[in-house]
Amino acid sequence: MFKQILSAGAALLLAAPAIAQAPAPRITVPASCANGGLSAADYKLFKAALAAAVKVQPANGGLAFNMWASLVANDGTVCAVAFSGEKFTDQWLASRVISAQKAFTANSLSLGKVDGASDKGALALSTANLYSAVQPGGSLYGLQHSNPVAPAGAYGDTIAGGAYQGPAVPPAAVYGTQNDPMVRQIIGGINVFGGGLALYAATGKVGGVGVSGDTSCTDHMVAWRIRHILNLDLLKTAGIAGPASLFAGDPNHPDNIIFDITPNPSGGTGISKSGFGHATCLNTPNPKALPPVQ
Numbered sequence: 267m268f269k270q271i272l273s274a275g276a277a278l279l280l281a282a283p284a285i286a287q288a289p290a291p292r293i294t295v296p297a298s299c300a301n302g303g304l305s306a307a308d309y310k311l312f313k314a315a316l317a318a319a320v321k322v323q324p325a326n327g328g329l330a331f332n333m334w335a336s337l338v339a340n341d342g343t344v345c346a347v348a349f350s351g352e353k354f355t356d357q358w359l360a361s362r363v364i365s366a367q368k369a370f371t372a373n374s375l376s377l378g379k380v381d382g383a384s385d386k387g388a389l390a391l392s393t394a395n396l397y398s399a400v401q402p403g404g405s406l407y408g409l410q411h412s413n414p415v416a417p418a419g420a421y422g423d424t425i426a427g428g429a430y431q432g433p434a435v436p437p438a439a440v441y442g443t444q445n446d447p448m449v450r451q452i453i454g455g456i457n458v459f460g461g462g463l464a465l466y467a468a469t470g471k472v473g474g475v476g477v478s479g480d481t482s483c484t485d486h487m488v489a490w491r492i493r494h495i496l497n498l499d500l501l502k503t504a505g506i507a508g509p510a511s512l513f514a515g516d517p518n519h520p521d522n523i524i525f526d527i528t529p530n531p532s533g534g535t536g537i538s539k540s541g542f543g544h545a546t547c548l549n550t551p552n553p554k555a556l557p558p559v560q
Contacts, residue, residue, distance in 0.1 A: 291497045295337070295465060295472045299345035303449040304337070311496065312337060313348040316477075319491035320350045326491075327551030328484030332357035334442065335492060336366035337465075338373050339473045344453055347446040350479075354441045361478035362441055363420045366448050367455030368393050368462030368476030368485070374413075376464035376521075378471035378506050388470070390501060390508040393462030394486045394523035397545060398538035400458045405541075410458045419451035460523050460544055461485030465498040466506055472498065483547035486523045487556065494557045501559040509542035518558035525550070 293308040304312060316335040323330050332351035339345050344366055351357050376390045399406035422436055436447050459482035465473045475498075477489040493499045501508070501520050508520030516522060527536040527543040536545075 291467050291472075291500075293496055293498075295345060295467075295498070296339050297472075298341045299339045299343040300341070300450055303345045303444060306444070309346055309348070309444050312346050312492075315492045315495040316348050316488075317350050318495060319477075319488045322487075322491060324549070325551060325555055326480075326484045326487040327549040328481040328487075328547060329549070331480045333477055333479030333485070333488055334358075334361045334365040335475065335477045335489070336362075336369045336448070337473060337475050338366070338369040338453075340373065340471060342370055342374060342452045342454075344369075344446075344448040344451055345473070346444075347442050347448050349442040354438060357479040359438075359441075363415060363448075363453065363455075364457065364478040365461070365476040366420070366453045367415055368457045368478060368489075369474040370413075370453055370455055370462075370476070371396075371457045371474070372462035372464045372476065373471070373474030376471055376474070378464070378466060378504055388504070388506050390464045390466070390471075390506050390521040392460070392464075392486065392489075392508070392521040392523065393457045393476075394460035394482070394544045395509045395521060395542040396458040397460075398527065398535075398541060398543045401535040403535065410456050413454050413456045415455035416451070416453055419453050420448055422447055459485075461489050463489045463493050463521060465493060465496075466500045466504045467498060468500050468503045470504045470506075481547035481549070483523065483544070483550055486544075487551050487553070490522070490553075490556045494560075497560065499557075499559045503560060509540060513540040513542060516554070519553065519556060520559060522556065523553045525553070 337346040378388045462476045477485045510516040510522040511520035523544045526539040
């Protein structure tokens, strides 16, 4: 499947007309956050973007819960972790690590030009695009077990130079702050439902964002809005294709969630027309109402 979509993405790039430069991103994502996370000013913008995206209701669908968001650099290191509630227990605590897992997945399975490198195969995959392919009988079945989360990095700093400088097992009170123990770490993990998106500046891919804390469909909607608010959705400028643009007729939302799964007459897993479909959720939102990529 990957060979098919990479070839299609390259063909689309060759045929695409030149597009005017979009605005510069509002935050600077380092090539790596191994030596430090976002600046204090950029972290504040990231947290504000999460809060603003969560409040877009009822368009986001789901349960209108508070949420976690994580941002990773292009090398997979965590740059920032934030939550939208007043305190870290105002949203599902398990979603903290899931958000970082989603950011890592989208970044590590998406491609794009970086520092003038070749744009062959430039393609964005959201975590929502992986749902159907990893079901039993799918071409990527088992992918979700291929890259386990590193628990030491997720819950306590065991790597020299990590952001958290306290005891080996940090107090939970630092979760979702600039000193979250995940910052500077590579958490890993493969997530296969909505909420993770690759980040693109004008030059190409610069990292990934992951959101968790509501239905997986709502997670996707909020992640998309965060990326747009931060002007890190320059997929048109960078010439990036995605499953929704290649196989679902939606060039304005290349890596959008796709709802095209129909029941399997033989029983078992439903059938996705595009091969990249995602299950619907409670209060399923309309993904076409999301702002187009820039």
